[in-house]
Amino acid sequence: MQDLKAGRVLADEIDLRKFSRDQSIYEITPLAVVFPSDLEGLQKVINFAKEEGFPLTPRGGGSGTAGGALGEGIIVALASDGFFGKIGAFSRSGESIFVHAGAGVFHGDFQRCLRERGLFLPADVSSAGISQIGGNIATKASGPHALRFGSIDRFTEHVEFFSARGELVNTADPTTIPERFRDGLQDMANRLLKNASAWNFLKGREGMKVASGYNLFPFIRKLPPGELLAQLLVGSNGTLGLVTAATLRVVPYDPGRETMLLFFDDLQEAGRAIVAIRDAGVAAVEIMNRKTVRILQKRTAAGEVLTHDAHVLFIEFSGPGGHDAVAEVRGILKAGGYRTLADPVIGTVEDEIEKLWEARRQILWLIRNPAPHLKALSVVNDVGVPLRHLADFIVEVEKVFENHGLETMIYGHGGSGNLHLRPLFDVTRSDLPEAIKRLTDDVYEVVFRFGGTVSAEHGTGRLRIAYLQREWGDALYGFMQELKALFDPQGLLNPGVMFGEQGFSRHLRKDFSAP
Numbered sequence: 293m294q295d296l297k298a299g300r301v302l303a304d305e306i307d308l309r310k311f312s313r314d315q316s317i318y319e320i321t322p323l324a325v326v327f328p329s330d331l332e333g334l335q336k337v338i339n340f341a342k343e344e345g346f347p348l349t350p351r352g353g354g355s356g357t358a359g360g361a362l363g364e365g366i367i368v369a370l371a372s373d374g375f376f377g378k379i380g381a382f383s384r385s386g387e388s389i390f391v392h393a394g395a396g397v398f399h400g401d402f403q404r405c406l407r408e409r410g411l412f413l414p415a416d417v418s419s420a421g422i423s424q425i426g427g428n429i430a431t432k433a434s435g436p437h438a439l440r441f442g443s444i445d446r447f448t449e450h451v452e453f454f455s456a457r458g459e460l461v462n463t464a465d466p467t468t469i470p471e472r473f474r475d476g477l478q479d480m481a482n483r484l485l486k487n488a489s490a491w492n493f494l495k496g497r498e499g500m501k502v503a504s505g506y507n508l509f510p511f512i513r514k515l516p517p518g519e520l521l522a523q524l525l526v527g528s529n530g531t532l533g534l535v536t537a538a539t540l541r542v543v544p545y546d547p548g549r550e551t552m553l554l555f556f557d558d559l560q561e562a563g564r565a566i567v568a569i570r571d572a573g574v575a576a577v578e579i580m581n582r583k584t585v586r587i588l589q590k591r592t593a594a595g596e597v598l599t600h601d602a603h604v605l606f607i608e609f610s611g612p613g614g615h616d617a618v619a620e621v622r623g624i625l626k627a628g629g630y631r632t633l634a635d636p637v638i639g640t641v642e643d644e645i646e647k648l649w650e651a652r653r654q655i656l657w658l659i660r661n662p663a664p665h666l667k668a669l670s671v672v673n674d675v676g677v678p679l680r681h682l683a684d685f686i687v688e689v690e691k692v693f694e695n696h697g698l699e700t701m702i703y704g705h706g707g708s709g710n711l712h713l714r715p716l717f718d719v720t721r722s723d724l725p726e727a728i729k730r731l732t733d734d735v736y737e738v739v740f741r742f743g744g745t746v747s748a749e750h751g752t753g754r755l756r757i758a759y760l761q762r763e764w765g766d767a768l769y770g771f772m773q774e775l776k777a778l779f780d781p782q783g784l785l786n787p788g789v790m791f792g793e794q795g796f797s798r799h800l801r802k803d804f805s806a807p
């Protein structure tokens with residue numbers, strides 16, 4: 293493999309150990325890790341893997357929580373300091389602004405570059421410093437502002453990717469799109485159109501934040517082949533193609549933001565309040581349960597503004613109407629008789645906002661290991677439910693954690709119905725794999741009862757494959773399998789991710805004491 297002359301190759305034990313993990317509960321040692329130097333190098337790796345029968349796993353920053361960037365074959369990592377780490381041309385079309393970015397660009401570097409030009413990518417992940425644009429696209433990433441703007445699919449204009457056959461496809465250039473993709477997708481679109489129940493199921497979920505399974509929503513938008521293809525790569529978890537670059541739509545950065553903090557004694561009441569205020573011009577509504585808030589109070593500068601021992605809603609308003617929206621939300625809460633513990637804290641200073649957002653971005657690092665034997669494992673950490681069910685879902689899911697005797701941090705993008713549930717597991721218990729599986733089954737049972745999703749923003753990876761068919765139903769699950777067969781009939785790209793028979797606990801880390 294060293295003779296490939298495709299780029300840097302890592303194959304010694306220490307390096308491989310590093311790439312055997314991501315932010316998930318899994319661990320798989322790869323055969324080798326290759327950092328291709330350029331497109332030609334990447335093509336050589338794909339051809340080599342194809343000829344030798346080695347599976348390929350694309351890897352970005354390795355921040356994924358579902359084990360999607362792990363594999364037994366060759367890991368293809370795109371370095372941020374080389375060919376794939378370039379931010380290219382800015383362009384305009386009418387009111388829209390577009391930026392070309394290599395898949396290896398770190399999200400945080402991308403946002404900084406945009407900010408210098410007064411711009412912003414609203415799919416603003418909390419993992420900005422450790423995730424890359426390619427990984428963000430492959431997981432259909434989003435952030436707190438998904439409530440107003442949606443996930444990264446809304447901002448993905450064109451995608452450049454290598455197919456499993458080693459063809460370089462640019463979705464903006466029809467001449468690069470293989471005929472078999474064009475015909476196969478048209479055929480699927482026709483059949484989906486005729487399947488009323490599958491179509492209606494997708495239609496019914498259009499307004500929901502969903503990142504599980506393949507992104508089939510563009511089929512019902514009847515997009516032309518290039519756009520459809522770009523959208524299908526979004527959320528594909530490295531199983532349909534290897535993304536090399538993308539053209540992203542960005543928006544003007546809005547510095548004039550106002551915030552409101554609401555303190556609740558009852559978490560369900562907080563959930564109900566979200567539903568009431570969601571349409572009142574809010575750009576983001578984050579929810580944090582009391583246990584999470586206590587940790588932020590103790591360990592971050594946000595403690596100065598998180599002044600009560602309470603469950604908290606952190607609301608951000610944006611745009612020129614922000615001030616009116618603050619008043620509107622106050623009015624809604626008063627008229628609805630929502631019981632808050634104290635007067636809302638209103639912030640208008642950029643500094644204050646940043647303190648809170650910074651604390652919010654740090655939550656996982658702060659909560660994940662409160663005692664040597666306790667870990668907030670990524671297990672049911674990314675569920676979503678239709679917003680109207682959020683409050684009831686919270687009640688039911690808290691009961692599940694209680695039944696399992698697990699203390700749980702609950703936080704997340706409440707305004708989008710997306711909760712990060714982080715139960716603290718005693719990682720020394722002898723039945724850990726079974727305990728994780730039992731909890732997952734029980735939590736997802738509640739998720740499905742409310743028509744929810746097992747992943748609203750982090751993607752399917754390895755962690756959630758056993759639950760996809762139940763979530764999407766046989767017909768749409770079948771369409772997803774067909775899509776995989778169309779793009780990668782030999783199963784070269786990321787086997788065991790999105791689909792697989794390996795079982796939930798296979799590849800579970802043996803030792804959770806290491807970071």
Ligand SMILES: Cc1cc2nc3c(=O)[nH]c(=O)nc-3n(C[C@H](O)[C@H](O)[C@H](O)COP(=O)(O)OP(=O)(O)OC[C@H]3O[C@@H](n4cnc5c(N)ncnc54)[C@H](O)[C@@H]3O)c2cc1C
Pocket residue numbers: 314315349350351352353354355356357359360361370395416417418419422423424425426427428429430431432433434435436528529530531533534535536656657749750751753786789
């Ligand atoms: C502290 C923390 C906070 C987080 N916050 C958020 C958040 O706010 N929003 C959010 O959406 N997620 C969040 N995540 C999850 C994670 O950061 C995202 O899923 C992120 O988009 C993954 O990007 P990555 O570059 O790290 O990808 P990886 O973890 O390296 O890979 C993820 C998946 O993408 C595939 N992939 C990576 N690069 C490519 C490529 N070039 N071509 C094809 N496939 C590729 C991989 O094969 C894998 O299946 C968070 C994670 C952590 C640890």
